[in-house]
Amino acid sequence: MSEKPPSLPPGAATVEAKLGTLEWKKSPQTHITLRDATEKAPCVELCKDRPCTTVCPAKVYEWHAPEKRILVAYENCIECGACRMLCPFDNIACDWHGGGMGVKYKYG
Ligand code: SF4
Numbered sequence: 001m002s003e004k005p006p007s008l009p010p011g012a013a014t015v016e017a018k019l020g021t022l023e024w025k026k027s028p029q030t031h032i033t034l035r036d037a038t039e040k041a042p043c044v045e046l047c048k049d050r051p052c053t054t055v056c057p058a059k060v061y062e063w064h065a066p067e068k069r070i071l072v073a074y075e076n077c078i079e080c081g082a083c084r085m086l087c088p089f090d091n092i093a094c095d096w097h098g099g100g101m102g103v104k105y106k107y108g
């Protein structure tokens with residue numbers, strides 16, 4: 001039996017709703033690189049919890065079991081930096097977009 005997630009206070013916006021208010025200028029190139037994306041990468045066997053797949057608020061990382069690899073939907077990244085701090089194997093490299101590409105914040 002799965003536990004119900006805690007309910008939000010009245011009027012509180014969900015993460016999904018907040019993400020819907022952001023704008024992106026999609027870059028043709030990824031700014032996120034897995035340092036090791038081979039079959040020997042820590043993602044395959046060593047990294048049991050794969051925190052990148054749960055910590056990212058934009059759901060950029062997804063474990064693809066049939067191919068035994070992490071898929072990276074870099075276009076959705078909101079550049080918070082959490083994934084590279086929490087990867088226990090330092091396997092995520094972020095090279096932030098230049099030239100006005102990527103996410104656009106109202107005051108930044
Ligand atoms: S947290 Fe790092 S090592 Fe673990 S699955 Fe994600 S990229 Fe791979």
Ligand code: SF4
Binds near residue numbers: 032058077084
């Ligand atoms: S920087 Fe933040 S939004 Fe971007 S992939 Fe990492 S955790 Fe997700």
